[in-house]
Amino acid sequence: MKRVLPGWVKWPRLDFPLLVSLLLLMGFGLLVLYSASGQDMSVVYRQAIRLAVGLAVMLLLSQVPPHILRLWTPWLYSLGMVLLLATWFFGVGRSTSRWLDLGLFRFQPSEIMKLGIPMMVAWYLHPRRLPPDLLNMLVSIAIVLAPVLLIAQQPDLGTSLLVAASGGLTLFLAGMRWRFILVAAGLAAAAAPALWFVMHEYQRNRVRTFLDPESDPLGSGWNIIQSKIAVGSGGILGKGWLNGTQSNLEFIPERHTDFILAVLSEEFGLVGVLALFTVYVYITGRGLYIASNARNTYARLLAGSLSLTFFVYVLVNGGMVSGTLPVVGVPLPLVSYGGTSIVTLLAGFGILMSIYGHRNFIR
Amino acid sequence: MSHRLGKRILGKSSQPLKDQALEGSGFARRAMISFALVLVAIVLLSLRYVYLQVISHDEFTTRSINNRVRVVPVAPNRGLIYDRRGRPIAQNLPAYRLELIPEKVENPQETILALGEFIDFPDDVVERFQRARKQRRVFDSVPLKFSLSGEEVARFVVDRHRFPGVDVVPYLARYYPYGELLTHVLGYVGRLDENDLQRVDAGNYRGTTHIGKTGIERYYEHELHGVSGVEKIETNVQGRRLRVLDRQDPVHGDDLILSLDVLVQQAAWDALGDRAGAVVAIDPNDGSVLAMVSKPAFDANAFVRGISGKDYRAILNAPNRPLFNRALQGGYGPGSTIKPFVGLAGLELGVVTPEKRVFSTGKFFLPGQERPYHDWKPGGHGWVDIYGALEQSVNTYFYQLSLDMGIDRMHDYLSRFGFGSRTGLDLLGENPGVLPSRQWKRGRYGQPWYPGETIIAGIGQGFNVATPLQLANALATLVNGGTRFAPRLLFAAKSAGDGQAQRRHAPVVQQVPVKDPANWDVVREGMRRVVHGVKGTARAIRPESGFQIAGKSGTAQVVAQVDGEKQNARTTSRRLRHHALFIAYAPFRNPGIVVAVVVEHGGGGSAEAAPVARAVIDSWLNQEPLR
Numbered sequence: 001m002k003r004v005l006p007g008w009v010k011w012p013r014l015d016f017p018l019l020v021s022l023l024l025l026m027g028f029g030l031l032v033l034y035s036a037s038g039q040d041m042s043v044v045y046r047q048a049i050r051l052a053v054g055l056a057v058m059l060l061l062s063q064v065p066p067h068i069l070r071l072w073t074p075w076l077y078s079l080g081m082v083l084l085l086a087t088w089f090f091g092v093g094r095s096t097s098r099w100l101d102l103g104l105f106r107f108q109p110s111e112i113m114k115l116g117i118p119m120m121v122a123w124y125l126h127p128r129r130l131p132p133d134l135l136n137m138l139v140s141i142a143i144v145l146a147p148v149l150l151i152a153q154q155p156d157l158g159t160s161l162l163v164a165a166s167g168g169l170t171l172f173l174a175g176m177r178w179r180f181i182l183v184a185a186g187l188a189a190a191a192a193p194a195l196w197f198v199m200h201e202y203q204r205n206r207v208r209t210f211l212d213p214e215s216d217p218l219g220s221g222w223n224i225i226q227s228k229i230a231v232g233s234g235g236i237l238g239k240g241w242l243n244g245t246q247s248n249l250e251f252i253p254e255r256h257t258d259f260i261l262a263v264l265s266e267e268f269g270l271v272g273v274l275a276l277f278t279v280y281v282y283i284t285g286r287g288l289y290i291a292s293n294a295r296n297t298y299a300r301l302l303a304g305s306l307s308l309t310f311f312v313y314v315l316v317n318g319g320m321v322s323g324t325l326p327v328v329g330v331p332l333p334l335v336s337y338g339g340t341s342i343v344t345l346l347a348g349f350g351i352l353m354s355i356y357g358h359r360n361f362i363r
Numbered sequence: 364m365s366h367r368l369g370k371r372i373l374g375k376s377s378q379p380l381k382d383q384a385l386e387g388s389g390f391a392r393r394a395m396i397s398f399a400l401v402l403v404a405i406v407l408l409s410l411r412y413v414y415l416q417v418i419s420h421d422e423f424t425t426r427s428i429n430n431r432v433r434v435v436p437v438a439p440n441r442g443l444i445y446d447r448r449g450r451p452i453a454q455n456l457p458a459y460r461l462e463l464i465p466e467k468v469e470n471p472q473e474t475i476l477a478l479g480e481f482i483d484f485p486d487d488v489v490e491r492f493q494r495a496r497k498q499r500r501v502f503d504s505v506p507l508k509f510s511l512s513g514e515e516v517a518r519f520v521v522d523r524h525r526f527p528g529v530d531v532v533p534y535l536a537r538y539y540p541y542g543e544l545l546t547h548v549l550g551y552v553g554r555l556d557e558n559d560l561q562r563v564d565a566g567n568y569r570g571t572t573h574i575g576k577t578g579i580e581r582y583y584e585h586e587l588h589g590v591s592g593v594e595k596i597e598t599n600v601q602g603r604r605l606r607v608l609d610r611q612d613p614v615h616g617d618d619l620i621l622s623l624d625v626l627v628q629q630a631a632w633d634a635l636g637d638r639a640g641a642v643v644a645i646d647p648n649d650g651s652v653l654a655m656v657s658k659p660a661f662d663a664n665a666f667v668r669g670i671s672g673k674d675y676r677a678i679l680n681a682p683n684r685p686l687f688n689r690a691l692q693g694g695y696g697p698g699s700t701i702k703p704f705v706g707l708a709g710l711e712l713g714v715v716t717p718e719k720r721v722f723s724t725g726k727f728f729l730p731g732q733e734r735p736y737h738d739w740k741p742g743g744h745g746w747v748d749i750y751g752a753l754e755q756s757v758n759t760y761f762y763q764l765s766l767d768m769g770i771d772r773m774h775d776y777l778s779r780f781g782f783g784s785r786t787g788l789d790l791l792g793e794n795p796g797v798l799p800s801r802q803w804k805r806g807r808y809g810q811p812w813y814p815g816e817t818i819i820a821g822i823g824q825g826f827n828v829a830t831p832l833q834l835a836n837a838l839a840t841l842v843n844g845g846t847r848f849a850p851r852l853l854f855a856a857k858s859a860g861d862g863q864a865q866r867r868h869a870p871v872v873q874q875v876p877v878k879d880p881a882n883w884d885v886v887r888e889g890m891r892r893v894v895h896g897v898k899g900t901a902r903a904i905r906p907e908s909g910f911q912i913a914g915k916s917g918t919a920q921v922v923a924q925v926d927g928e929k930q931n932a933r934t935t936s937r938r939l940r941h942h943a944l945f946i947a948y949a950p951f952r953n954p955g956i957v958v959a960v961v962v963e964h965g966g967g968g969s970a971e972a973a974p975v976a977r978a979v980i981d982s983w984l985n986q987e988p989l990r
Contacts, residue, residue, distance in 0.1 A: 130386045173393045175386075229430060232415040232423025249431050249599040270416040274409060281405050288394045292387075300390050304397070311401050315408060322411045 013062055013357020018286050022334065022349060025279050026051050029260075029335035035242045036256040036263040037337070043256065047337050054346030061350030065358045066299045069351060073116075073123040077143075080116040083109035084150040110159045111340045113147045115348060117163055118309070121170040122301035130297065131175030140171055155200055158316075158328030165312050170305040173291075210326035223259070226251045228323045231265040238269030256337045258329055261321040277318075280333075284311040290356045299355045306348040431597050432608060436570030439589030440535055442616030444549065444579065446625045447653075447854055452545055453580070455535035459511040460572070461519070462504040465496055467528030474526060475507065481518040482508055485671050494556070506554075506572050510536055510668045530603065537573060537580075537667045541625065543660035544632055547688040548623060548790070548852060550578015551663035567591045570613075573667065579621065579852060582789050586856060589616035614859050622651030622854035630982030631656040631960075634975040640942075640962040641689035641831040644979050647839035647948065647957050650848025650869030652788070653983060654958075655832070657689040683963075692794045694828040695961055698917030699756045700946045701777070701823035703841060703886045706749050708776035709764045710882035717885045720748045723759035729766075729814055736762055736818060753889030754896040756916065758822050765821025770812055773820065774800035779875045780837035780847065782829055787849030787872055796833050799826035824920060835959035838946045842954045844883060845875035890915055891951050894973075901945065901969045904977040912980060914947030916969040919961075940964040945972035949980045956983045 030044055030051075037043035061069075087109050121140050128136050144167030152160035172181070196204065213221035213228075230246035239245070244266035247255050252262050265273050287307025294300040310333055317332040319325030331338075333345050415423065444453035461482060468474050472489055485491075488507060495505045507529075511519075516531055523530070537552045539545060552573040559574045563584070568574070570591055575581035592613030596604045631642035631654045644654040661678050670678075678685055687693070709715040725743035726735040738744060738758045744751070752760035765773060778784065783798025797803070799820055801812040819825040829837075832850070840847040851869035858865075877883065890913035894905045900916050919942040943965030948957040958976040965971030 130389060169397075173390060173397065175389045175393060226430075228415060229423050229426045231412065232419050233427035235416055235420045235424070245431050245597075246427055249597070249605070251430055251600045265412065265416065270412055273412050273416070277405050277409060281401060284401055285398055288398050292391050292394050297386060297390075300387070304390070304394055308397055308401070311404075315404055318408045319411075322408070322415055324408070324411050 013353060014059075015286070015290065015353050015356045018283065018290075018349065018353065018356075021279055021283050021286065022346075025276075025283070025334050028276065028279075029332075031241070032260055032264045032267070032335065033256055033337055035244065035267060036247055036260050038248065038250075039242065043337060050338070050342050051334075051346075054343045057343055058346040058350035058353065061347055062353035062357060064354055066294075066296070066302075066351075066355050069119070069302075069354070070123055070126065070298050073119045076112065077116045077120040077123075080109060080112040081147060081150075083112065084147055087154065088150060108159075108340060110147075110151045110154075110156060110163065111344045113151065113163050114166060114309070114341075114344050115306075115351070117144055117147060117167045118170045118302055118305035121167055121174075122298045122305065125170075125174050125301060126296065126298035131177055132171070134180075137171065137176060137180060140167070140174075143167070144171075155203070156329075157199070157203055158330055161328075162309070162312060162316070162330065166305055166309040169308045169312075170301050173301055173304040173308075174297075206326050206328075210323075213323065223253050223327055224323045226253065227259050227262040227321050230262040231322055234266040234269045236270045238265070238267045238272055241267050243267060258317070258327075258331055258336060259321055260336050261317060261332050264335075265321070276335075277314075280311065280314045284308065284314075287352055290352050290359075293359050294355050295359055299358075303352050303355045306352060310345065310348065431599070432595055433598050433604075435594050435596055435604075437592040437594050437610070437613050438534070438570035438572070439591055439613035440615040441537065441552070441573075442587040442589065442618045444587075444619045444621060446621055446623050446628075447651075448624060448626075449620070450625050452539065452541055452621070452623075452625065453549055454538045454540060456538045458509065458534060458536035459516050459531050460509045460534055461507040461511060461515075462530055462532050463492070463507055464504045464528045471496075474529060478507070478519070478526065478529065481522065482511070482515050484508060485669070487672065495554075497557070504530075504532075506532075508669070509534075509554075509572070527603075534572070539663050539667075542662045542664065543685075544625075544628060544656075545623070546578070546660045546663045547657040547690065548578055548621070548655050549663065550580040550582075550790075551576055551666045552580050553666050554669060563588075576666070577792075578790060579619070582791055583617075583619060583853065586617040587619065589859070590614040617859070618857040618864070619853055620855040620857070620864055621852050622646070622653060623655065623852065624653055624983065624986070626986065627654040627979060627982045628656060630654075631975065631979045632658070634978035635962065638962050638965060638971075639683040639689070640960065640965070640972075640975075641693055642958065642960050642975060642979060643690050643831045643835040644956055644958045644983065645835045645839045645850050647843040647954050650836075650839065650850045650871075651854055652850050652852050653956060654979060655690045655852070657687070657691070657693070659683050659685040661685040688790075688792070689961065689963075690831045691788070691790055692792055693830055693961065694794050694796055695830070695942050695944065696825075696919035697782075697823040697827055697829040697834060698919045698942075698944055699758075699823055700834055700915050700917035700944050700959075701782075701821075701827065701829075702753060702756065702761055703890055703915055704777050704780055704782075704837060705761055705764065705768075705773065705821050706753060706889065707841065707882060707886045708773060709768060710749070710885060711878045712768060712772060712776065714768045714772075715749065715764055717749055717882075720746050721752070721757075721760045721763050722746050723757050725759075727759045727762045727818070729818070732815070734815070736815075749885060750889045750892055750896075751898075753886070753915065754892035754900070755898050756893075756900050761821040762818040765818045766814065768821075770817040770820060771800050771802075773817070774798055774803070779873060780840050781833055781872070782827075782837060786832055786836045787870070788832060789849075789852050793832070794828075794830050796830055797826055797828040823917060831959045831961050834944070834946050835957055838948060838957045838959065840875060841883070841886065842948045842957055844880070845877050846871055847873040847875060887913055887951070890948075894947070901947075901973040903969065904973045906977075910950030910984060911952070912947055912949040912977065913951050914945060914973065914976060916967070916973060917944035917946070918942070918967060919944060940966050943967055943971035945969070945976045947973070947976040947980065949984060956980055 030047060033047055034044050120143050124140055124143060125132055144164060148160045148164045151163060209221050213224040230252050244263055246252050246266050247263040252259050255263050284307050288304055291300050291303035294303055313330055313333045316325060316330045320327055331341055440455055443451060446452050463471060465471055475489055475492060492505060492507060519531055539549060553576040555568060555572055555574045575584040590613060592611045594607055595609040597606050597608055598604055627644060635658050639658055642654060642656040645652055723738055723743035723745060725738045725741055728735055744755050744757045747757050747760055778798055783796055785793045785795045804810055804812050816825055820827060836850050848869040849872050853867050855864035855866045891911060893899045893914050894901045894912045901914050943962040945960045948954045958979045960972040960975045962971045
């Protein structure tokens with residue numbers, strides 16, 4: 001690459017294919033958001049600002065070499081744990097205590113753990129022989145479970161399961177033996193009925209509703225039914241941008257946040273959905289490629305885990321909107337309006353870019 | 364052991380150096396497996412979307428349309444009502460009402476209470492809502508309040524966003540411009556309730572809020588209502604209408620033209636003044652009702668808006684019962700007003716001849732009895748024939764006549780003129796009155812008939828009960844030569860699409876057989892003398908020139924008279940005074956109007972009731988003839 005800039009300015013270490021696909025996603029997202037917000041430009045502006053902040057964080061983190069990140073890892077994880085404990089005691093929120101009010105802004109400490117858990121597991125496994133033996137695996141599981149349980153009691157079952165998944169995926173990528181995987185899967189299946197008894201009533205209702213949404217079409221079944229109607233009535237080519245009746249007439253609840261995919265499906269049809277999925281799969285694949293090319297265990301595990309977790313969000317949100325999975329509050333990554341999740345996600349992609357940018361460093 | 368374990372977990376590199384390359388290939392395999400799983404997952408998810416968007420597309424399209432499109436009924440405009448000369452007497456005025464769609468409101472009770480901030484509700488609004496709600500489907504709107512004031516509308520609209528499922532809806536409200544003047548005829552419309560739905564086609568009333576409760580509004584409800592239309596509208600999730608997609612127009616109800624003349628009605632109303640009473644005027648040529656007044660009355664407009672329980676009780680318990688339609692339901696002893704009919708019966712049945720004379724001494728005795736039956740004039744009237752008997756209202760003449768005729772013949776003849784049965788007017792709730800006979804008394808009291816009862820029946824006292832409407836209709840029959848109509852208030856009706864109103868004729872109930880028309884003339888001449896004769900009881904009302912009036916006064920006893928003791932109107936308390944009656948028709952040669960007047964507790968018929976009849980006759984005959 002020919003240098004046009006002065007020597008002390010380094011061209012930022014960015015992965016262009018990843019960057020372009022992310023920007024594509026965001027652009028499409030803003031387009032859908034304009035329609036989903038009832039053509040409210042102020043919502044679009046706020047989302048754009050949030051995306052810009054996220055991109056800045058991504059840019060910043062992409063310049064931090066992975067070995068520095070590795071040094072920060074225990075501190076970040078500890079900070080997350082402290083904040084989670086603080087939330088436990090001083091949390092604010094309408095019915096659940098997920099938020100921590102820091103005076104200037106409120107945020108969910110569980111967001112930190114979306115990065116903190118895979119980083120910490122990768123950090124722990126980095127110096128150790130892989131595939132991990134039973135002991136190391138138990139320790140890793142403990143690293144994952146501590147924050148997961150704190151998040152689950154908030155109660156935020158959706159996030160806790162997703163965060164747990166990010167830890168589990170790290171372990172899987174670390175080469176966790178199949179027999180352990182089978183045992184873990186067996187234990188999870190056995191624990192599922194037990195979970196029913198520790199669940200809150202509203203969570204049980206969600207499961208009931210998921211199993212039979214028509215039982216309460218105007219109450220808890222409303223979201224799923226209206227979302228499915230939006231998706232189904234979209235057809236192959238969709239009703240056209242801004243022409244979705246389900247969304248414009250406000251039949252879709254949370255239409256610009258968790259259920260924005262329903263709006264997209266209604267207005268852009270199956271074609272739009274498949275295009276979106278393609279971009280998501282491409283980003284996931286690119287992430288896994290970066291992970292495979294990374295030079296050490298920490299970078300590999302972290303990059304792989306972040307990519308797969310990203311995909312899990314897509315899968316869960318897509319399943320929820322189409323009535324395939326219960327309604328859990330998982331946004332469609334980088335498209336849904338709002339939340340700290342955008343910044344967290346883009347921070348994750350910053351780490352991926354850093355790993356890609358520093359792949360030739362041996363350290 | 365524990366030391367080694369601790370070292371293995373926390374130690375930096377207690378293990379032999381890792382083989383990064385080997386681990387890298389292990390990772391690559393896992394990454395490949397992961398990506399394969401990613402592809403499988405996304406394909407499965409995509410198939411789900413294919414299922415929803417391609418295979419089930421039609422079903423969801425239908426549901427999406429059903430979601431936003433509501434088919435709502437459109438109430439037809441109620442037919443207007445005019446008087447005989449085209450004056451509007453029941454109109455539809457633009458107004459606003461507040462509606463709530465139960466399906467769209469989570470807690471209607473709380474919402475209604477919150478709305479109280481803007482809207483002045485009656486106290487029982489919640490109960491009314493709960494009742495109204497039961498009759499409708501959840502997605503039909505329930506009206507909360509009618510005839511909102513401009514201020515209420517303005518205040519609500521500002522905060523409308525706070526109340527999804529609640530809206531202000533324009534509609535046409537019934538209005539009766541003449542207020543209480545026509546209430547007893549027109550009746551009124553009120554809020555549709557469960558009982559009303561029993562008697563109509565409920566499907567046609569889905570958008571209708573008001574229904575005829577009494578009077579013409581009730582009797583001709585079917586004609587006035589019209590046919591409901593439907594509208595397909597697009598709504599948002601809160602049920603707010605956004606635009607109309609399709610519309611099937613309703614067919615508005617028939618416009619009705621009543622035979623009433625507001626001027627005649629007003630004349631009767633004014634002539635009664637603040638006395639309780641009733642006036643019925645009928646055109647004897649076609650049985651159409653020209654005026655029908657019952658006093659006191661009330662303003663029906665309050666009932667249209669929805670009257671509060673307190674106001675309703677006030678009307679219900681007001682002195683002289685304003686809700687009571689005296690013209691239709693009031694039963695009065697006809698008194699001497701029955702004499703023309705009894706006289707005609709005597710002539711037609713051959714019991715008397717026009718030449719027959721009776722000597723009045725002031726007291727009449729049944730053979731073998733000591734109890735006297737009185738004339739109204741102490742000392743009696745001397746020799747009188749039938750003309751004089753009618754002119755001076757001589758009881759003795761009719762005592763003898765009744766005795767000779769017998770109660771059953773009297774009953775059979777008078778019943779042809781409609782006494783003792785409903786006239787068949789086009790209003791509900793008519794009182795049939797009583798026309799006594801042996802059989803009637805046996806059925807009613809299980810007692811035999813006494814001769815004394817026959818002779819007081821002959822002067823309209825005793826068991827006899829007639830309504831002002833019956834008196835007017837009987838007189839119309841007498842005047843027109845025996846054609847008894849079922850009198851009609853409806854004169855003509857104009858359906859949607861008709862260019863011109865169609866005349867509706869009063870049906871003929873009975874044709875009274877005429878044995879000798881001269882007999883009828885005799886009775887009519889007797890009635891003319893009541894007003895124009897030298898000794899006529901109603902001389903005071905005779906017109907100085909122009910047409911002649913024929914009439915007959917009457918007095919209905921409220922308290923039984925003690926032997927010959929005469930009631931003095933000035934000294935008897937108003938409540939105990941007799942009812943004053945007068946029946947009349949004019950012009951004598953070519954009758955155009957018959958009138959029956961009752962003034963409650965008025966005392967003497969000639970003094971109190973006759974001037975009212977005169978005023979009504981004048982107001983009708985002094986108008987330009989119609990067409």
